[in-house]
Amino acid sequence: MTTSKTGYRAGHAPLPAGVFVAPYPDPLAADQDAEVAKALWGFDHLLKSMTAPEETAAVILEPVLGEGGYIPAPAAFIHGLVERCRQHGILFIADEVQSGFGRTGRMFAVEHYGIEPDIICMAKGIASGFPFAALGTRRELDDKWPKGSHGGTYGGNPMGCAAALATIELMTDPAFLANVNARGEQLQAGIRELQRDYPTITQVRGLGLMVGTEFDDAARVAAVIKHCLEEGHLILMNAGTYGKVLRWMPPLVVSEREIALALAAFGAALKATN
Template sequence: MAHISPIVKQATPVVVEKAEGCWILGTDGHRYLDLTSGIAVTSTGHCHPRVVAAAQEQITKVIHAQMATVMHKPMLQLTEKLGEVLPEGLDSVFYANSGAEAVDAALRLARMATGRPNIVAFQGAFHGRSVGAASLTTASTKFRTGFAPLMGGVVVAPFPYAYRLGMSEDEAVAFALQELDFYFQTISAPNDTAAFIIEPVQGDGGYIPTPWAFLKGLEERARKHNILLILDEVQAGIGRTGKFWGHQHAGIKPDIITIAKGIASGFPISAIAASTELMSKALPGSQGGTYGGNAVAAAAAIATLSVIEDEDLVANAAARGEQLQSGLKRLQTKYPVIGDVRGIGLMQAMEFTDHDGEADPATAAAVQQAAIEEKLLLLTCGPRANVIRVIPPLIVSPEEIELGLAAIGRALETAATK
């Protein structure tokens, strides 16, 4: 009998029967509050009626219309709709299927457009699992180990992770920028450097908002040395941080952004956006793919963007994020094993550390497992697996946040008394 490969490591034993909004009905008959959003994907919640209707309608018209062969209306309309929210000047869009593919597309474009070989990524980043994206990923050695050699031309520079470094945010930013400048002198000369790639909030690496001053520092260096600035908005984009794009908090202008996850509420579609001028520097036909910009996924993406606009979900992400963070900070006062509470919008996290300030993955795992008993789904993250991230859909209500916080409180109590 065939079975699912153990390569996939599952965080919960839940098998989904049906899902709606923030809730999952398991085949075990239990209702679970889903504060994972399928890793930041179900932005409008599970099976939003408008997303379901758009996909159902599209499926009767055309399912697959290969983009290099023919164009289809959903892709054209999605591009128009995205144009309303894309950062200024990024008016050219290329579609793929997954976040990793978007990252690969961005790095391919950056190298081709600049003629330079190196990409600077930052320690702790997660950019995906294809060989290209994994080569930029240092969120854990588990994403890199055992299949070397990875792609060449990748330089990993320090990230200002203030809590781990035991520094203030300002100190961490000064340290990381100083190191980056030294990297230009010792490892990758600016003339060899095609791009910086960075997440507005490090995701799998531990839910660490990138300090805005660091992003500004990167932008300055990018402009000074004609290095492209790639913002990986795969997890933080589409309203999740309380602004439409995570990098907008820093007031910077990227050259390329990557988009996936929340854009289509669960349908696999991703994209990169850049200026037409930049995209025109790549060889026509150098990028493509059989399924990129699939018609049904594109229809679902249009509906998702409309729901986000009509239901004012970016503002909801900001407000519910504040509510969630205050609740987690209240829990921190009761449970000192929560060493740090951090996040922005609906990307919030608790980092667990012991009395000596050492990472405490055992407690993080115990809380995540106890939460399942409370019918609450949470995920861990971080290189040391000592962070629990809370990622509600953007439609989450104040009542659902309170239910989630109460369940986290009970899970903490269970883990603390074990």
């Protein structure tokens, strides 16, 4: 299922049958309307050439691509997919493992698009880093499971449940998500200011505190990451199919001062590596 690059597929063949990968709009394309239309055509073509609608169980999508390069789905694209799913009776599953629980400035990233998935996958932020995951479905889907049919050896871990409840309680405070949005705007504005001096940065994108900085070359990203680590700064590894995206995923409780410090460190790394 993880298809952002061949490195995640290598050594795991044969992969499960019946899984097909549809195209996704390129965020760097000059004509985004045409790019969305091309991606939706590719999805339609997939239903004609590889998997018939009546044999297609579900479409799984990250509202903001994670390993794929921190790319928010264009609204027209995600609405087009949902429309096709409804038309053909295909379930729409939102993978919110990375983007869920306040990361994008909303509880879930799908809220930015005004859509309701049939199934939603949750983990990571749900318990503030404590190993925990959950699955949500529409009531009519859940009712199809016989009572007691779903369970697991490690399901319902008390510590995980407590961590998740504490996290959810914190996130329901309006001030919490307000800070995520404010700090996200501060972060993107600061990176764009640096972009003026360093045109090797080709795009800054994201929602809330899930921000991607794309460079013109993967080697530049690697050099920046290496410099930051040598200076004692914690930074995520690169992302994207070609490894050209620097990921920003700071704690959701990050302060204005801490974002400013991070931008200063990033600026110093750019200066040292350009």
